[in-house]
Amino acid sequence: MKLDMMLLSPLSKVFADQRPGGALGEKGIQGFLNETQSFQIALHTSEPRGAAIHIQLESPLKEAITVRRVRLVPVEIATFMDADDNYLRKTPGMYPDLLVPAGEEIPLYPGQWMSLWVDVEPEGRMEAGRYPVRITATDLRGEILDRQTLEVEILNARLPKQKLIHTKWFHTDCLANYYREEAFSERHWQIIEAFIQTAVRRGINMILTPIHTPPLDTQVGGERLTTQLVDVFVNGGKYSFGFDKLIRWIEICKRAGVEYYEMAHLFTQWGALYTPKIMATVDGTYKRIFGWDVSATSDEYKAFVAEYLPALREVLRREGIEQNTYFHISDEPSGEHIEAYKAARKVVEPYLKGCIIMDALSEYAFYESGAVTKPVPANNAIEPFLEHKVPGLWTYYCIGQYKDVSNLFMAMPSARARIFAEQLYKYHIEGILQWGYNFYNSQYSRYAVNPFEHTDADGFTLSGDAFQVYPGPDGKPLESIRLMVILHMLQDLRAFEMLEGLTSYEYVMGLMEDGLDQPITFSRYPRSDGYILNLRERVNREIMSRMG
Numbered sequence: 001m002k003l004d005m006m007l008l009s010p011l012s013k014v015f016a017d018q019r020p021g022g023a024l025g026e027k028g029i030q031g032f033l034n035e036t037q038s039f040q041i042a043l044h045t046s047e048p049r050g051a052a053i054h055i056q057l058e059s060p061l062k063e064a065i066t067v068r069r070v071r072l073v074p075v076e077i078a079t080f081m082d083a084d085d086n087y088l089r090k091t092p093g094m095y096p097d098l099l100v101p102a103g104e105e106i107p108l109y110p111g112q113w114m115s116l117w118v119d120v121e122p123e124g125r126m127e128a129g130r131y132p133v134r135i136t137a138t139d140l141r142g143e144i145l146d147r148q149t150l151e152v153e154i155l156n157a158r159l160p161k162q163k164l165i166h167t168k169w170f171h172t173d174c175l176a177n178y179y180r181e182e183a184f185s186e187r188h189w190q191i192i193e194a195f196i197q198t199a200v201r202r203g204i205n206m207i208l209t210p211i212h213t214p215p216l217d218t219q220v221g222g223e224r225l226t227t228q229l230v231d232v233f234v235n236g237g238k239y240s241f242g243f244d245k246l247i248r249w250i251e252i253c254k255r256a257g258v259e260y261y262e263m264a265h266l267f268t269q270w271g272a273l274y275t276p277k278i279m280a281t282v283d284g285t286y287k288r289i290f291g292w293d294v295s296a297t298s299d300e301y302k303a304f305v306a307e308y309l310p311a312l313r314e315v316l317r318r319e320g321i322e323q324n325t326y327f328h329i330s331d332e333p334s335g336e337h338i339e340a341y342k343a344a345r346k347v348v349e350p351y352l353k354g355c356i357i358m359d360a361l362s363e364y365a366f367y368e369s370g371a372v373t374k375p376v377p378a379n380n381a382i383e384p385f386l387e388h389k390v391p392g393l394w395t396y397y398c399i400g401q402y403k404d405v406s407n408l409f410m411a412m413p414s415a416r417a418r419i420f421a422e423q424l425y426k427y428h429i430e431g432i433l434q435w436g437y438n439f440y441n442s443q444y445s446r447y448a449v450n451p452f453e454h455t456d457a458d459g460f461t462l463s464g465d466a467f468q469v470y471p472g473p474d475g476k477p478l479e480s481i482r483l484m485v486i487l488h489m490l491q492d493l494r495a496f497e498m499l500e501g502l503t504s505y506e507y508v509m510g511l512m513e514d515g516l517d518q519p520i521t522f523s524r525y526p527r528s529d530g531y532i533l534n535l536r537e538r539v540n541r542e543i544m545s546r547m548g
Contacts, residue, residue, distance in 0.1 A: 003045055003053065003108075003145040005137055010038035010488060011414040011529040013088060013096050013481065014115035016072060019044070022529055028151035030540060034123045034158045035491050038484060039150065040070070041116040041135060043108055050110040052140055055102070057118070059133040061152060064125040069106070070115045070481065071098040075463040077456045078411035084403050086527055087411045095410045095463070097455070098470055099479045105140070117481070120152050128156030155540060157547055159494040160501070164424065165260055165394075165431035166490065167206035168199065168468060169216070173225035174440040177448040178471045183227050184245055187475070189252070194476040197256045198469060199437060202483050203490040206260035206326070206431070207253055211246060211312060214264040215276040216331055216435070219444035221292050223277055230312065232280035234289070239307040243315045250319050261321055263312075265328040266305070267296050271337035272330035272344035275301045296344040309351035326356045329372070335363050341371045360396050360433060364388070376433050379405045379423075379522045386427055395424075395522075396433040399461040404523040408434075408482045410455065410464035417485045418532050419525050421492035422512055426520055438477070439466040492532075495539050502546040511538060 008014070009029075012022035020042050031037040045051050057065055072094035079090050089095075099117050108114065120133075131152045137145045172192060173183070181188040196207060208214065210227045218224050229249055231242030253261070268274040275290035275298070282289065294301060316322040329348070333341045345357070358374035361367070364384035367375040376394040377385050380401050385393055397407045408417040424432065440451050443460035451470055455463040468486070469477035500508050512535060513519055516526065526532075 001045065001047055001051055001139050001143075001145060003043065003137055005044075005135070005146040005148060006042040007135070007148055007150055008040040008042050008115065009529060009533060010040060010117075010484065011418065011532065012040055012042070012115075013414060014040065014042050014070065014113050015089075015096065016094060016109070016112040016114065018113065020113060020115070024150065028153065029120070030153035030155060030537065031120075031491070032155045032157050032159045032495075032540075033128060036484075036487060037120040037152060038488065039118050041118060042113055043106065043115065043137070044111075044113045045108045046111060047108070048110055050108050050112075052105045052107050053145065054104065054138045054140065054142075055106055055116060056136045056138070057133055058136065059131055059152075061120055061122070061126055061131045061133060064120055064122045065133070066119045066121070067102045068099040068117045068119075068479075069102045070096045070117050071100055073097045073410070073455050073463075074453065075410050075455055077459065077462050079402055079409065079462055082403070086404075086413065086416060088413050089411055097410050097464070097480050097482065098452075099481065099484070117484070119484075122154050126154060128154045130154075155544055157498075157543065159491060160498050162203060162205060162490060162494055163497060164429070164490065164493060165206050166204050167208065167260070167262060167431070168204050168434045168437035169208045169214075169439070170196070170199065170437050171214075171439050171441075172210050172227040173213070173445075174438055174448070175471070176225055176227065178440050178450075179475060183225060184229075189248070191475040192249075193252045193256070195438060195469065196252060196258065198477045198479065200256045200258055202479070202487045204437065205258060206262055207258050208264065209246075209249060209253075209261050210264050212264050213277045213279075215268045216265065217439070217441065217443070217445050218269070218277075219446055222444065222446065223288075223291070224441075224445045226277070226279055228279055230308075232278060232289070232308075234280050234282040236283075239304065241308065241311045243311075246312075246315060247319065250321060260324045260326065261316075262326040262328065265331055266348050267330045267344045268292065269331045271333055272296055272341045273337075278304075296340070297347055302347055305348050305351060309348060313351070313355075322355075326358055327352055328359055329357060330359060332360050332362075333366065333371075334361075335365055338366060338369050338371050341366075342369075345371065358394065376431075382427075382522055392430045393427070394431040394433060395429055396435075398435050399465050402462060406522070406525075408464055408468075408486065409462045410482070411462070412464075413527075413529075414481065414485045415527065415529050415532055417482065418489045418492065419527075420486075421489045421496065422520055422525065422535075423522050425493055425496045426509060426512070427522075434468075436466040437468055438471070440471065492536055495536065495543065499539050499543050499546075502543060508539075511535065511542070
């Protein structure tokens with residue numbers, strides 16, 4: 001049996017019909033004691049009917065190594081017709097993304113490439129040093145087909161704690177829908193905890209918290225499945241609240257290592273004109289009391305938030321998280337909504353004194369009007385905010401950021417997602433937001449979508465925008481290549497900050513832009529895998545030389 005085996009960097013994407021690039025050669029990989037390093041094993045056979053093989057990894061690092069199979073997923077909308085040229089492909093097809101346990105036998109399809117994703121996670125398992133990893137491929141009878149060795153270097157230092165605040169919106173209702181569980185049933189709680197644990201493990205340290213059902217991506221006049229952590233009671237016209245579910249949520253987040261919390265938006269999306277969906281038990285009857293049919297500035301909602309928000313803040317104080325809690329008014333308001341946004345903010349502002357209020361928006365004039373004090377502009381609209389030196393700046397990307405800037409769509413090269421670290425570092429970005437950790441709905445959440453079949457929210461967005469993890473059969477998430485690449489991006493950022501602590505910001509920027517034709521911006525940056533990998537290796541060397 002003829003086998004073609006290649007060792008690749010984690011920035012490569014292996015398509016079935018194309019010999020991959022990005023071979024590691026003799027370089028190997030390196031990282032710090034608390035860093036996840038990754039590489040890939042690409043495989044191909046020209047056997048007319050395919051074959052199955054065994055892959056064995058022999059190494060002193062064995063207990064720190066995890067091997068997963070990269071599965072292809074359907075991509076129907078790779079990008080838009082006016083996209084730039086920095087895409088791997090622009091056509092529909094099967095794209096590498098999903099990571100699943102490898103299993104003992106690796107099936108190879110005739111004439112097709114596939115890959116295995118290998119992670120080395122030495123934290124708490126291995127000491128610093130250079131370790132060989134010998135990869136042996138055999139047929140099912142045990143005959144050796146190929147054998148290659150890769151060196152993994154674990155550097156004798158630890159990356160500093162992540163400073164960047166990172167949220168990818170957590171959609172609790174999508175988990176209930178996919179697994180067909182009642183919201184906040186015991187099984188639903190177990191699934192929620194598993195998905196939060198994975199998020200934190202991969203560098204997401206802020207969690208969207210559904211104190212009421214988040215008014216996001218919901219059809220005007222429609223509803224998403226109720227996922228409301230705060231119980232509301234109305235008796236004789238007076239409000240009272242139950243916080244047991246919210247406290248349980250906070251306990252789950254604390255166990256996982258969540259550091260920051262963002263509360264569900266207090267008004268509807270795209271203008272803050274209406275109230276979010278809020279359910280209550282009114283004189284013994286459970287029903288909806290707020291939603292699209294109630295004005296944002298209504299007397300009823302004013303009376304409600306006057307009781308709701310102080311009671312909520314008291315719980316946040318008791319749980320010790322109030323100082324790390326962020327609030328939202330409305331998502332993605334535009335210039336035409338400034339007055340409505342201001343009016344909505346005025347409704348809740350008396351009860352949020354001392355709190356951080358932030359929202360995603362893209363027009364500098366909106367921020368300049370004073371309507372929002374902590375803007376989160378898209379990375380393709382951030383230039384005016386940078387020019388005016390807005391303090392504590394965040395940024396985000398989603399469907400609209402498909403030209404020129406960094407993003408993590410499946411059709412983009414992985415380098416386009418990982419280069420974000422250089423941009424975040426250069427501009428001292430405080431936090432990043434992305435809307436889809438696990439959105440498994442259609443546009444406007446009109447119906448649930450199977451993410452294994454529709455990676456574009458059934459035609460809503462570009463494949464890769466709506467979710468970073470897939471719902472596994474056991475109630476635990478299956479990760480994606482994109483989630484791992486973002487983890488590597490966050491590790492790069494921590495390495496830059498570590499070197500800055502040993503030298504200076506100017507020194508790190510000198511390394512970063514050394515030899516480039518033009519300075520790095522959010523829309524102009526090196527596009528090669530080699531730039532990212534070589535820079536990171538150089539930063540590692542600089543760190544170790546200064547630490548002795």
